[in-house]
Amino acid sequence: MRIAIDAMGGDHAPEATVQGAVLAAKEWSDTEIILVGDETKIKAFLTEQPPNMKIVHATEMIEPDDEPVKAVRRKKDSSMVVAGRLVKQREADAFISAGNTGALMTTALLIVGRMKGIERPALAPMIPTVDGAGVLALDLGANMDATPEQLVQYAIMGSIYRNIVHGVAKPRIGLLNVGTEAMKGNELTKAAYPLLEQAHIHFIGNVESRDILQAKCDVIVCDGFAGNIMLKSIEGAASTIFSALKTEFTKSWLTKIAALIVKPGLSQFKNKMDYAEHGAAPLLGVDGLVMKSHGSSNAVAVKNAVRQARIAVQNDLVRSISAEISNGSEM
Amino acid sequence: MRIAIDAMGGDHAPEATVQGAVLAAKEWSDTEIILVGDETKIKAFLTEQPPNMKIVHATEMIEPDDEPVKAVRRKKDSSMVVAGRLVKQREADAFISAGNTGALMTTALLIVGRMKGIERPALAPMIPTVDGAGVLALDLGANMDATPEQLVQYAIMGSIYRNIVHGVAKPRIGLLNVGTEAMKGNELTKAAYPLLEQAHIHFIGNVESRDILQAKCDVIVCDGFAGNIMLKSIEGAASTIFSALKTEFTKSWLTKIAALIVKPGLSQFKNKMDYAEHGAAPLLGVDGLVMKSHGSSNAVAVKNAVRQARIAVQNDLVRSISAEISNGSEM
Numbered sequence: 001m002r003i004a005i006d007a008m009g010g011d012h013a014p015e016a017t018v019q020g021a022v023l024a025a026k027e028w029s030d031t032e033i034i035l036v037g038d039e040t041k042i043k044a045f046l047t048e049q050p051p052n053m054k055i056v057h058a059t060e061m062i063e064p065d066d067e068p069v070k071a072v073r074r075k076k077d078s079s080m081v082v083a084g085r086l087v088k089q090r091e092a093d094a095f096i097s098a099g100n101t102g103a104l105m106t107t108a109l110l111i112v113g114r115m116k117g118i119e120r121p122a123l124a125p126m127i128p129t130v131d132g133a134g135v136l137a138l139d140l141g142a143n144m145d146a147t148p149e150q151l152v153q154y155a156i157m158g159s160i161y162r163n164i165v166h167g168v169a170k171p172r173i174g175l176l177n178v179g180t181e182a183m184k185g186n187e188l189t190k191a192a193y194p195l196l197e198q199a200h201i202h203f204i205g206n207v208e209s210r211d212i213l214q215a216k217c218d219v220i221v222c223d224g225f226a227g228n229i230m231l232k233s234i235e236g237a238a239s240t241i242f243s244a245l246k247t248e249f250t251k252s253w254l255t256k257i258a259a260l261i262v263k264p265g266l267s268q269f270k271n272k273m274d275y276a277e278h279g280a281a282p283l284l285g286v287d288g289l290v291m292k293s294h295g296s297s298n299a300v301a302v303k304n305a306v307r308q309a310r311i312a313v314q315n316d317l318v319r320s321i322s323a324e325i326s327n328g329s330e331m
Numbered sequence: 332m333r334i335a336i337d338a339m340g341g342d343h344a345p346e347a348t349v350q351g352a353v354l355a356a357k358e359w360s361d362t363e364i365i366l367v368g369d370e371t372k373i374k375a376f377l378t379e380q381p382p383n384m385k386i387v388h389a390t391e392m393i394e395p396d397d398e399p400v401k402a403v404r405r406k407k408d409s410s411m412v413v414a415g416r417l418v419k420q421r422e423a424d425a426f427i428s429a430g431n432t433g434a435l436m437t438t439a440l441l442i443v444g445r446m447k448g449i450e451r452p453a454l455a456p457m458i459p460t461v462d463g464a465g466v467l468a469l470d471l472g473a474n475m476d477a478t479p480e481q482l483v484q485y486a487i488m489g490s491i492y493r494n495i496v497h498g499v500a501k502p503r504i505g506l507l508n509v510g511t512e513a514m515k516g517n518e519l520t521k522a523a524y525p526l527l528e529q530a531h532i533h534f535i536g537n538v539e540s541r542d543i544l545q546a547k548c549d550v551i552v553c554d555g556f557a558g559n560i561m562l563k564s565i566e567g568a569a570s571t572i573f574s575a576l577k578t579e580f581t582k583s584w585l586t587k588i589a590a591l592i593v594k595p596g597l598s599q600f601k602n603k604m605d606y607a608e609h610g611a612a613p614l615l616g617v618d619g620l621v622m623k624s625h626g627s628s629n630a631v632a633v634k635n636a637v638r639q640a641r642i643a644v645q646n647d648l649v650r651s652i653s654a655e656i657s658n659g660s661e662m
Binding site for chain 1: 461472475476507509516517518520539540541542543544545554555556557559560561562563564565566567568569570571572573575576579580582585586588589590592593596597600604
């Protein structure tokens, strides 16, 4: 198995990506790790090169602020585009990047290509939940608008991913909505509901955004706009509350003592709810495995992304999705 | 001034509504308070009847689970419908209900009637913010889908409400979106953006849902679906975090002591962020003043809703909106 890593993508690249790649190569000797990027810069952080690691040189890199489509079209020798090309040409089974999300989605679409039968690939991160299991949410940003049929494709892809990569036997699929009754929602969700009922998935109906963190489902399906609003609302509320807590805890020496007492438990909870800790997000519906790891990924996060990619490749995720989608379209 | 109160609506009705009505009547002797509902039940909680209070008997009531349109059509003598009729016939200047939200919106539309030039009235609650000022959000549930033109009407109505009722000199209007750049978003927000730029409002551009609690704007405009997702995501995150805090604080005698130390400050923060504390939500775009107070309203909340209604009536809110809307449509 060969997994390419965009060495230049992410806030801590190439240091974190190189170190993470070394950790991964050492852990899984059956996997070839391909570091794609500026060879000189990579080697500066490469104290040792495991035998199952190789470097593919790329002269350019896509910056976080680059306009995605323009960047992918023009920077043909960027680490991200070169890594995408390795997947396209079947020289790598997967590629992972912590770089510019928009550019990664564009690379997936323009370089790797869409899976046959899929209208729109979707970005599917895990939203952390109280019980630690998490909810796979898609689409979270690849496409702002969606059709009812696209939501059904998201549901099928998410279901297969949770089953194959996370071992969930019969993933519960929920439709993000404003109420639990079948007829609730906007035009999109009302049209998608009966289609989801007919699909080959375990559809459990509408799920409200206030119940997401309680893990009422394993996969939540939504258009990219609603998904983004949900995720960023949760993030904003959490960061507001945690900063209020901090203010409260630093008010006096007495509250500082109180803080010391509850800090270990609170930190544990905070980490559990930190979505950066929940691994890389697959781009589902692409004709190859592309994974987005968090921009702030450290070496361990990079290694964990490789772990996820390995499971997906070993279990033939892409082919499984493709089979189910073409199966559905023949109905 | 005459303000009608749906005595039968809300979790604590009629006790809380009657008591709140008495408080209001005593506080504002220039205002006639009209309690609408079952006279016997109202009188059971009426220990004293101020001279500026009267009761209008209504034999029926709309239940929380009633299907809105059906209930409003069939229960013609329900407290909510009768109160709506008082406004329609100009026998009351405003009416307040803590009852079934859907039924209240239906009453506003079918009984009181839409304002001329308004396509869709909008429900506009305040979302509490860290600084205590709050953000008026609309639409939050009256209409799931919206057109770009409707979003502009929401913006105009919200701007006038903030100005007239809250005294905000030049309300900052934000468009709920997934990024701050002008071209971000879905088809709806992309089409609405240039229209909002041209409207007679202080449009400050896109605002992300993660920044709402930081009070980046005074009014946030969105379709009812996105607004609901935002609000319920914030609520869900807050309730999840506060219940985790509770678990943490009750782990041992030591953490219980820590809890005692920070409790006053945390309760203060929690109350500040409790949207039930932020008064009633107007239904803007109706040809008369209709206000929704929170289902769990106690007597003080009912009185506070009357306070808001008084300010709106005194400052001619409905006519101001109507003038601006017809002004805009002549452009």
